[in-house]
Amino acid sequence: MTARPDPGAVTGPALRSVLRRWATGVALVTATAQGRPTGCTASSFTSISLSPPLVLVSLDRGSRTLAAITGAGAFGINLLGRHHRDLAERFATAPADRRFDGVGHRLVREVPVVDGAMAALVCRLERTVAAADHLLVLGQPVWCDQRGTADPLVHFGSHYQCLAVGTPSG
Ligand SMILES: Cc1cc2nc3c(=O)[nH]c(=O)nc-3n(C[C@H](O)[C@H](O)[C@H](O)COP(=O)(O)O)c2cc1C
Numbered sequence: 729m730t731a732r733p734d735p736g737a738v739t740g741p742a743l744r745s746v747l748r749r750w751a752t753g754v755a756l757v758t759a760t761a762q763g764r765p766t767g768c769t770a771s772s773f774t775s776i777s778l779s780p781p782l783v784l785v786s787l788d789r790g791s792r793t794l795a796a797i798t799g800a801g802a803f804g805i806n807l808l809g810r811h812h813r814d815l816a817e818r819f820a821t822a823p824a825d826r827r828f829d830g831v832g833h834r835l836v837r838e839v840p841v842v843d844g845a846m847a848a849l850v851c852r853l854e855r856t857v858a859a860a861d862h863l864l865v866l867g868q869p870v871w872c873d874q875r876g877t878a879d880p881l882v883h884f885g886s887h888y889q890c891l892a893v894g895t896p897s898g
Pocket of ligand 1: 768769770772790791794819820883
């Protein structure tokens with residue numbers, strides 16, 4: 729008798745399908761490398777603790793942004809608004825040394841902060857924790873800007889989406 733496939737088996741496709749159903753915001757993680765701004769798109773940003781302040785982003789071990797962060801000891805988290813889809817695509821796919829071309833930004837404590845971000849944090853690198861093929865990057869926020877008013881850019885179902893802010897659930 730052949731065993732029936734287990735519908736709850738955690739296969740690669742099944743896991744991907746579950747994770748696609750998790751809606752996230754979209755951020756640009758930024759740092760300075762050799763005096764130049766660099767960064768990548770990330771949806772793994774999350775808060776760990778308010779007191780003491782601690783945030784996390786999970787980056788692939790091969791990420792050039794990760795190398796810049798560990799080299800500089802600091803990084804930025806730029807939360808994107810719905811009008812920043814082009815930036816999200818560019819910072820995920822364009823050559824790393826061209827991503828900031830024409831992108832307005834300023835340096836806060838040597839960390840690039842993108843103009844018009846919905847909100848931003850500058851973090852001191854607290855430490856990294858190895859996790860499979862990623863490193864968990866833990867940062868202590870040392871500066872923030874929360875004056876943006878845009879609706880957030882959302883990543884859900886492998887697509888960029890807009891959140892209908894102000895629409896109650898239920
Ligand atoms: C919506 C979205 C979310 C992403 N989130 C992450 C993430 O959390 N961690 C990560 O390592 N890569 C993430 N990526 C992929 C990186 O942005 C991409 O691999 C980038 O080219 C890495 O650049 P770097 O090597 O210069 O750091 C994401 C891509 C997209 C489109």
